[in-house]
Structures are given as structure tokens and as C-alpha cells.
Amino acid sequence: MAKKGSDTVIERFRSITENPQGYAKSLHEQGKLVAGYMCTHVPEEILYAAGIVPVRILSPHVSQAMTRSYIHETYCSFSHDCAYQGLSHNYDFLDLITTSSSCIHMGEAFNVWVRFAGFEGKSYLIPYPHIIETKPAAAFMKESYGEFKKFLEGFVKKPITDEDIEKAIKVYNQTRRLLKRLWELLRREDPPISGPDVATATLASQFMDKQECNKLLEKLLKNLEAAPGKGAPGVRLMVSGGACDDIEVLDLLEHLDYSVNLIFVDSCTATRYFWFEIPEGRADKLTAIAEGYISRIPCPSKDNVPGTGEKKRLRYVQQFIEEFKPEGLVFLYQRFCSPQPHDIVAMRPILDKLGVPSIDLELDSTVPVTQFRTQLEAFLEILKPVVPLE
Amino acid sequence: MAYAVKAWNDFKTYQNGCYRDYLYATEGLRVMGSTWSALAPLKGLGDDIHLIGGEPHAASLAGTLPDESRENILAAEIAGMGFHSCSYLKLFTGEVIRDKIGITDGTIKEGYPRPDLIWTTHLCNQHSKWYQEVSRRLGGVPLFPVDMIGGGNAEKDPKIVNYVSNQIEEGINWLQKVTGRGYSDELFAKAVRNEIKVLVLWGNICALNRHAPAPLDERRLIALFPPAIVDRTTDESVRLYETLFEEVKQMVATGQSVAPDQRFRIVYFGIAHTYGHPEMARILRDVGAEIVASVYTFGTCGNFKGIVNGEWSWDPIDPKWVDELDLSTRRKAITELAKIVLGWPTWQGVRSYWALESMARAMIKEFNADGLLLAPSRSCETDFRNGYVGLQRIFKSKIPTIEYDTDQVDVRQMDLPGAQRKTELFVHLMEAAKRRSA
Ligand code: SF4
Ligand code: SF4
Numbered sequence: 105m106a107k108k109g110s111d112t113v114i115e116r117f118r119s120i121t122e123n124p125q126g127y128a129k130s131l132h133e134q135g136k137l138v139a140g141y142m143c144t145h146v147p148e149e150i151l152y153a154a155g156i157v158p159v160r161i162l163s164p165h166v167s168q169a170m171t172r173s174y175i176h177e178t179y180c181s182f183s184h185d186c187a188y189q190g191l192s193h194n195y196d197f198l199d200l201i202t203t204s205s206s207c208i209h210m211g212e213a214f215n216v217w218v219r220f221a222g223f224e225g226k227s228y229l230i231p232y233p234h235i236i237e238t239k240p241a242a243a244f245m246k247e248s249y250g251e252f253k254k255f256l257e258g259f260v261k262k263p264i265t266d267e268d269i270e271k272a273i274k275v276y277n278q279t280r281r282l283l284k285r286l287w288e289l290l291r292r293e294d295p296p297i298s299g300p301d302v303a304t305a306t307l308a309s310q311f312m313d314k315q316e317c318n319k320l321l322e323k324l325l326k327n328l329e330a331a332p333g334k335g336a337p338g339v340r341l342m343v344s345g346g347a348c349d350d351i352e353v354l355d356l357l358e359h360l361d362y363s364v365n366l367i368f369v370d371s372c373t374a375t376r377y378f379w380f381e382i383p384e385g386r387a388d389k390l391t392a393i394a395e396g397y398i399s400r401i402p403c404p405s406k407d408n409v410p411g412t413g414e415k416k417r418l419r420y421v422q423q424f425i426e427e428f429k430p431e432g433l434v435f436l437y438q439r440f441c442s443p444q445p446h447d448i449v450a451m452r453p454i455l456d457k458l459g460v461p462s463i464d465l466e467l468d469s470t471v472p473v474t475q476f477r478t479q480l481e482a483f484l485e486i487l488k489p490v491v492p493l494e
Numbered sequence: 495m496a497y498a499v500k501a502w503n504d505f506k507t508y509q510n511g512c513y514r515d516y517l518y519a520t521e522g523l524r525v526m527g528s529t530w531s532a533l534a535p536l537k538g539l540g541d542d543i544h545l546i547g548g549e550p551h552a553a554s555l556a557g558t559l560p561d562e563s564r565e566n567i568l569a570a571e572i573a574g575m576g577f578h579s580c581s582y583l584k585l586f587t588g589e590v591i592r593d594k595i596g597i598t599d600g601t602i603k604e605g606y607p608r609p610d611l612i613w614t615t616h617l618c619n620q621h622s623k624w625y626q627e628v629s630r631r632l633g634g635v636p637l638f639p640v641d642m643i644g645g646g647n648a649e650k651d652p653k654i655v656n657y658v659s660n661q662i663e664e665g666i667n668w669l670q671k672v673t674g675r676g677y678s679d680e681l682f683a684k685a686v687r688n689e690i691k692v693l694v695l696w697g698n699i700c701a702l703n704r705h706a707p708a709p710l711d712e713r714r715l716i717a718l719f720p721p722a723i724v725d726r727t728t729d730e731s732v733r734l735y736e737t738l739f740e741e742v743k744q745m746v747a748t749g750q751s752v753a754p755d756q757r758f759r760i761v762y763f764g765i766a767h768t769y770g771h772p773e774m775a776r777i778l779r780d781v782g783a784e785i786v787a788s789v790y791t792f793g794t795c796g797n798f799k800g801i802v803n804g805e806w807s808w809d810p811i812d813p814k815w816v817d818e819l820d821l822s823t824r825r826k827a828i829t830e831l832a833k834i835v836l837g838w839p840t841w842q843g844v845r846s847y848w849a850l851e852s853m854a855r856a857m858i859k860e861f862n863a864d865g866l867l868l869a870p871s872r873s874c875e876t877d878f879r880n881g882y883v884g885l886q887r888i889f890k891s892k893i894p895t896i897e898y899d900t901d902q903v904d905v906r907q908m909d910l911p912g913a914q915r916k917t918e919l920f921v922h923l924m925e926a927a928k929r930r931s932a
Contacts, residue, residue: 173883174887176872178578178873208844209619215845215884219847219884220884231643234616234641235641238661241641247653405619408616408622410638410661410668413636415626442576450627450630
């Protein structure tokens with residue numbers, strides 16, 4: 105049987121998530137400048153405006169012990185895995201490695217690249233607010249972006265104009281809008297695409313040249329928006345957590361003994377990556393970028409509204425629950441992640457109020473598939489009195 | 495003969511007094527938060543502000559009431575806080591959960607005294623999450639976190655100083671709004687000067703340990719810096735540290751020390767674990783090995799010259815400089831305060847491995863060390879944990895170096911026999927190095 109157009113697009117996204125360094129290397133071989141970035145707070149638009157393709161550094165999901173003598177064992181497994189990408193020289197071809205001062209664990213992974221993996225002369229740390237809701241944050245970010253822009257201008261040996269930045273903002277906003285449309289499909293009772301496939305496209309976008317990515321997303325949406333559902337809708341589950349770039353876990357959710365639909369993933373490798381836009385057409389481009397990034401769903405490590413101490417992120421999670429209507433929620437977070445568990449403690453009473461049961465799964469470099477399967481199936485059994493199971 | 499510090503009783507009385515005020519005050523405002531914050535802004539509200547600071551309270555409680563501390567940590571874990579979360583945080587939150595509080599004089603008060611507001615800092619991932627959780631559990635206490643984007647010479651980066659100053663200015667407006675009180679810039683400026691003075695005096699006292707024998711050991715350093723942390727904005731705190739400075743100068747002049755047998759001088763990077771584990775200190779003490787300099791006791795609340803011409807210096811700042819500071823406007827006072835707070839050594843290594851290495855290099859040299867002891871704290875996520883892994887790589891070929899895991903206050907997280915064996919080996923390494931160079 106001939107493959108549907110959407111299937112080939114998804115296959116392309118999947119192949120990129122399975123070998124991101126292969127994809128990045130192909131860009132490099134085409135003569136493009138390529139920069140690795142380690143945190144989603146890096147303003148990719150400025151890199152793109154300089155003619156550099158930003159490629160996110162994520163976990164290779166291999167069992168390894170090498171990083172234990174570079175990063176303390178009690179740092180999250182995700183930061184170990186990202187440090188490993190540098191130490192194993194998988195990305196030596198990169199022209200630059202960047203990050204913004206964000207979670208301390210990732211900061212240490214970045215330090216490993218700079219100190220021990222040969223990136224000392226080609227790295228840039230962007231000073232960035234640790235609390236995103238402070239009133240002076242935008243002015244600080246603008247200044248910091250200005251320094252970054254100047255550094256990049258020296259790096260590419262040409263000025264970055266306002267037009268370049270505006271163009272990059274538009275390309276990136278287009279990706280965001282397309283991804284949002286893709287996720288919106290999962291609101292349907294019988295979605296035409298699976299949750300893991302949507303998550304795969306989202307993950308792939310973080311490695312890709314956005315213009316190429318946008319073409320693929322447009323093609324995918326064209327095929328899907330008028331398409332019927334995949335049939336046999338199951339229990340609607342939402343995932344909420346820290347970085348979870350292991351598509352295998354998300355696939356597992358939809359391959360249990362009971363029929364399940366993954367309908368939303370609140371994480372910095374999924375919706376938190378793109379669920380915002382940068383204001384277009386502004387005279388002050390760097391302030392526009394700052395405002396856009398401030399309007400993101402906050403990262404748990406940066407979320408504390410001065411004056412009230414509110415965690416703004418919880419409002420979004422509540423909103424997503426109301427819109428996407430999950431019947432159960434899976435907290436998925438990295439072993440040793442420090443900010444995430446604090447949010448979970450605060451989120452439980454909200455879930456109780458909304459009547460959404462939850463379960464915790466702790467991620468490591470590799471996925472303990474059998475244990476996760478048992479836990480998830482037990483969770484679905486618990487949901488049984490409430491939700492009819494197939 | 496070992497010297498007994500005369501100022502000690504006054505220090506203890508001051509610290510206990512601050513905590514008792516927080517527990518029992520019937521008037522004024524109770525304020526909670528990380529003492530790794532600029533405290534003077536609170537004092538513009540009046541001189542009836544009773545403070546309790548997260549880290550020193552948790553640390554001193556673990557020393558004073560270890561069983562209670564363990565119960566608090568367990569209570570926090572049962573309430574959902576992760577095993578690997580900051581143990582200071584868990585101990586502190588555990589008291590809120592158990593609805594009782596203990597302090598350094600051994601008092602345990604039933605019924606947790608609710609703060610009127612929380613004024614705190616955010617640097618590590620957990621810093622202000624800590625107080626968000628406390629606020630939530632106490633039904634929503636107003637909270638103002640200041641984003642301290644420190645690290646690697648931040649106090650000399652105008653962009654960062656400005657960012658922090660803007661937030662403090664914003665915070666002062668908030669303090670007025672949330673308390674309904676007026677704000678005295680005069681009281682604020684006075685508190686700023688006191689705060690800076692105490693921090694600078696403490697730096698001067700620590701720097702005297704460059705002498706041989708070092709007048710103070712790690713145990714006294716740990717005991718003598720908490721008053722600087724608990725409330726360093728008062729006239730009384732300045733008087734205490736001025737008196738101590740004079741006394742320690744006198745000790746140096748007469749060659750006295752609280753631990754005169756100092757065959758080996760150790761530089762230590764780690765949180766004060768020898769406080770909770772006296773058996774570790776004993777191994778060192780028995781062979782005449784003393785920790786004479788540590789980034790935690792020197793630099794959690796103390797200031798030095800810092801990065802000068804690209805390299806760290808533990809040279810003290812002249813206390814007279816503080817008297818001459820121009821604090822004539824609110825903004826000027828805020829800026830000086832932001833700079834001094836951003837200059838704390840323990841912050842420099844956060845995200846700036848080069849600053850951490852530079853601090854270690856300078857400390858080893860300036861304090862003429864025979865060995866470097868690195869003790870990453872398992873549940874603290876700043877340089878107190880990770881930076882040391884890199885430090886060991888770099889320094890082990892230069893100076894006898896040992897590394898073992900500890901924890902801030904959670905004794906379960908330490909492999910005591912393993913650490914003891916490593917410490918014994920460390921002593922052998924220093925002995926061998928001494929013989930080689932003789
Ligand atoms: S937020 Fe959590 S998962 Fe993400 S880098 Fe930090 S510790 Fe790791
Ligand atoms: S983790 Fe470390 S730096 Fe953070 S609050 Fe705890 S003791 Fe302080």
C-alpha cells in the first residue's frame with residue numbers, strides 16, 4: 105500500500121530525531137554555519153539572523169559512565185547525557201556552542217563542553233534572568249542580547265541588521281504557529297495523528313533549519329487537517345515534566361495493553377519550546393525578542409512572580425487540562441532534576457481539584473521500559489472505574 | 495596552649511537573641527528568607543524587623559538538635575519533596591510541616607510562627623522554590639524574590655549590578671505596599687553601611703588566618719560567622735565584629751591560636767560538614783592538620799578584593815572604605831549593597847568554573863596550604879557540588895588533594911567510613927609531600 109503523505113513527513117521527522125548529529129553534520133557539509141544550543145532560552149532568532157543554524161543538544165540515550173568523573177552523579181541524567189555529547193566528540197564539527205544561564209545542571213553540562221571537550225575557543229554563555237517574571241528582566245535581556253549580537257557579528261564578520269532579525273523572527277514564529285496547529289489536532293476526540301508523532305515533529309524542529317522544517321510542517325498539516333480520526337480513541341493522557349526527549353517513552357504510552365491517546369506534553373522538549381510568539385514589526389527587535397521569551401510558559405527553575413510567589417506555569421497547566429481534557433496525567437521528570445519535583449508538590453492539589461489522577465515516572469539516560477509499562481498499566485487500572493478502558 | 499576566644503559568648507547571645515525575637519516577638523514584623531540576600535532593605539521599614547534565614551537556621555539546628563532535624567527532613571520527604579532536594583530546604587520546610595520550630599539555645603516552640611512576609615534570593619534552582627513552598631503551606635505569605643544573577647565577577651559587570659539594583663528598588667516599593675508602612679531612607683542607609691561593614695570585617699578576620707599558626711580553626715570560623723548571616727545590619731553586629739577583629743589581631747601579634755598544633759594547613763572547599771561530623775574533624779586534629787581557609791566560612795557572608803587583573807585575591811578590603819561610601823541617595827545605597835552582595839565568593843563559582851579555579855589557586859597560595867580538601871555537598875546544586883569534580887582533576891597533580899561526598903545537613907547522605915579512610919590517606923599524602931620537600 106502506498107504511504108500517505110503525512111506518513112512520509114513523519115518518517116522524515118523521526119529519522120532526524122533518531123540521528124540529530126547526522127542531520128546537523130549534513131547542514132555543516134552543505135557549508136552552513138551550525139551552532140549547538142543547550143537551553144531553550146537561547147534566542148535562536150539572533151543566531152539565525154547571523155546566518156547560523158541553531159541545533160539543540162539533547163540526550164543520545166546511551167548507557168554511559170564517562171561523565172561521572174566530570175559532573176557530579178547527583179546532577180540530572182539529562183545534563184549528564186548532554187555533557188556526554190561533548191565528551192564523546194559527537195559534535196566536534198559545530199562552529200559554536202551556546203547556552204543561556206538557566207538551570208544549573210545544564211550550565212555544568214555546558215561547562216564540560218567548554219573545559220574538557222575542546223570548545224573553549226568557540227563558546228558563548230548568555231547571561232539570562234533566573235526569574236523570568238521580574239520587572240527589570242526585559243531591559244536586562246535586551247542588554248545581554250545586544251552583547252550576544254555583537255559577539256556574533258564578530259564571529260560571522262558581518263553586521264546583523266534589523267531586517268535580518270525581523271526575517272528570522274517571522275520564520276521562527278511561523279514554526280511556532282504550525283506546531284501549535286499540529287498540537288491543536290490532539291484536542292479532537294479522535295485525532296488524525298498520534299501524540300508521539302506530534303511530539304516527534306516538535307522534537308525534530310529543535311534540531312532543524314526552520315525554513316526546511318516549516319515546509320514539512322505545512323505539508324503535514326495540509327494532509328491532516330481535513331483527515332478523519334485514526335479511530336479507536338483511548339484514555340486521554342497528558343504528560344507534564346522537565347526535559348523528556350525520549351520518544352520511546354511517549355511511544356510506550358500508546359502501546360500498552362489498554363488503548364491510550366497521548367494528547368499533550370508540557371515539557372521544554374515539547375510545547376514549552378514553542379508555545380509563544382515574538383512580536384513582529386517592532387522597531388526595537390531585541391526588546392521584542394525579550395518580551396516574546398518572557399511570555400513563554402515559564403521553566404520551573406525560573407518561575408516565581410515577585411510579590412506573590414506565584415508559579416505562573418501552574419496556570420498554563422490548568423488551562424491545558426481544561427482545553428485538552430486529559431483523563432490522567434503522567435509526571436515525567438529526570439532523575440535528580442531539582443526544580444521539577446517542587447512544582448509537582450504544588451500541582452497535586454490543583455489536580456485533585458480538577459479530578460485528574462496522576463502518576464510519577466522518573467527518567468534516566470535509558471528508559472526502563474518494563475517497569476514503566478507495569479506502572480502505567482497499573483495507573484490505567486486505577487483510572488478504570490472512571491474511564492471505560494478498551 | 496589553645497586560646498579561648500573572648501568574644502564568643504557575646505556572639506552566641508546575639509545569635510540566640512535574634513532567633514528568640516523571631517519566635518516570641520509580640521510587635522514588629524517577622525521576615526523570613528534566604529540570608530544569602532541583601533538584608534538592609536528590610537530595615538528601612540523600622541528597627542522592629544525580626545529575621546529568620548533559611549540556610550543558617552537549618553545549619554545551626556542540625557548542630558543543636560540533630561534528632562529534630564532528622565524528623566524535619568523526613569517530614570518534608572513524606573510531604574513529597576525529593577530525596578535529592580536541598581537538605582537545608584527540607585529541614586526548614588519540615589519544621590513548617592510539623593508546626594514547630596527549634597533554635598540554637600535548644601528551645602523547641604510548638605506552633606510555627608508565621609512570617610509577615612518573605613524576602614529572599616534566587617540563585618540556584620531551588621533557592622526561591624524553597625520559600626514558594628513555605629508560603630504555599632502557610633496559606634500564601636507575600637513573597638519577594640530577588641534574582642541574583644551572580645557568578646564570575648558579576649559585581650563588576652554594570653549590566654548585572656543594574657539589574658539587581660532595579661529589582662531591589664522595586665522590592666523596596668513592594669515592602670512599603672505590602673506592610674502599609676512608610677520607608678526611612680535614613681534607616682536604610684544606616685543598615686546598608688552596617689551590613690557592608692560586617693561583611694568587610696569578616697573578610698579581614700578571615701585573612702588573618704594567613705599567619706602561622708592560623709589564629710582560628712574551621713570550627714571557630716563556622717561558629718563565628720552565623721551572626722554575620724543572621725542579622726548583619728545592626729549596630730550591635732558591627733560592634734561584635736570590630737571587637738573580634740581586634741582580638742584576632744592580638745592573637746596574631748602574640749602567636750596564639752585556638753588550635754596551636756598545626757603541622758598541616760588545609761584549604762577546604764565544601765559546606766561545613768565537620769560541624770555535623772566531629773569524627774571527621776578529629777582525624778585531622780589528631781595529626782595536627784587544621785582547615786585554615788575555606789570558601790564556605792570565608793565567603794558565604796564575607797567580602798574580599800575578588801578578581802583583580804583577571805585573578806582572584808583573598809586580600810581583605812580596608813574597613814575604612816566602608817565609612818567613606820557615598821550612600822546619600824536610595825539608589826546609591828542600593829547600588830553599593832548590590833555590588834557587595836554580588837561579590838560574595840561563594841557565588842562566584844556558580845556557572846563560572848574559571849572563577850572557582852582562580853579562588854582555589856589563590857587560597858592555596860595565599861594561605862600556604864599543604865593540602866586541598868574537596869567535599870561536594872550531595873544535595874546542594876551550586877558549585878558546592880559540581881565545581882569540585884573539576885577542581886580535583888585540575889589540582890590533584892599540584893597539591894595533595896582529596897575529595898569525598900558530604901551533605902549540608904542530611905547525615906544519611908554521607909559515607910562516613912569511606913570518607914574517614916580517604917581522610918587518613920589524605921594525611922599520608924600530605925606527610926609524604928612534606929618529607930619530599932624537606
Ligand atoms: S530543569 Fe531539571 S531536567 Fe532540566 S536541566 Fe535542570 S535539572 Fe535537568
Ligand atoms: S541547593 Fe545549595 S545553594 Fe541552593 S538553596 Fe540549597 S544549600 Fe543553598
